[in-house]
Amino acid sequence: MLSRLRTLVLPRRRSFMVSVFAMLVGAAYLYWEATQLPASILKGYPGDGFFPRIALAVILVCGIATLIREAVSKQLVTPPAPEHTDIDAADDDKDAPINLDAVEAFLIVALSLLYMLLLKPLGLEIATSLFMFVLLFPRLPMRWPKAALIAALGAVATTLVVYSAFVLGLKVALPLKFLPQYLSGY
Numbered sequence: 001m002l003s004r005l006r007t008l009v010l011p012r013r014r015s016f017m018v019s020v021f022a023m024l025v026g027a028a029y030l031y032w033e034a035t036q037l038p039a040s041i042l043k044g045y046p047g048d049g050f051f052p053r054i055a056l057a058v059i060l061v062c063g064i065a066t067l068i069r070e071a072v073s074k075q076l077v078t079p080p081a082p083e084h085t086d087i088d089a090a091d092d093d094k095d096a097p098i099n100l101d102a103v104e105a106f107l108i109v110a111l112s113l114l115y116m117l118l119l120k121p122l123g124l125e126i127a128t129s130l131f132m133f134v135l136l137f138p139r140l141p142m143r144w145p146k147a148a149l150i151a152a153l154g155a156v157a158t159t160l161v162v163y164s165a166f167v168l169g170l171k172v173a174l175p176l177k178f179l180p181q182y183l184s185g186y
Contacts (some may be wrong), residue, residue: 008101012098017070020070031052031056034052037049115128122177124163124175125163125178126177129158133155136155
């Protein structure tokens, strides 16, 4: 009984369309928010909202194209099924329902919200490392000492990649606690 409440069975195509539509609504709202950012004080500089608007425009175009493709593909005739079946063919079943673990989905959303709340007080390094460790550790298919080590290494590697890309590469001001002392040249 508990597993039935935990696992939601959703129609694949409808779930996909609703997810893409929800993503489009969110991206449209964020695009509007990006247009409200102040103009640049430097002449010739595009301003703070330039990159977010470009990224969100790409998301909107791709999302709309995806919705159109899905709407049109339902009307097209589907080719006959292959004579042999294998594991890969089972993954390509577009009409099979999706089994969604509701507890797992709730935990990931809760962890993401907690990460956003703890990013400023803990700093990027600690918050990202903890977040990635908690996401990775229970999902690794090995015994706990090895899984903990692999999850810790993956969490630290992810933190360093995020730091390198955003802080060093793109010069984004993120809340840091100790990395600037050791890795940045400032």
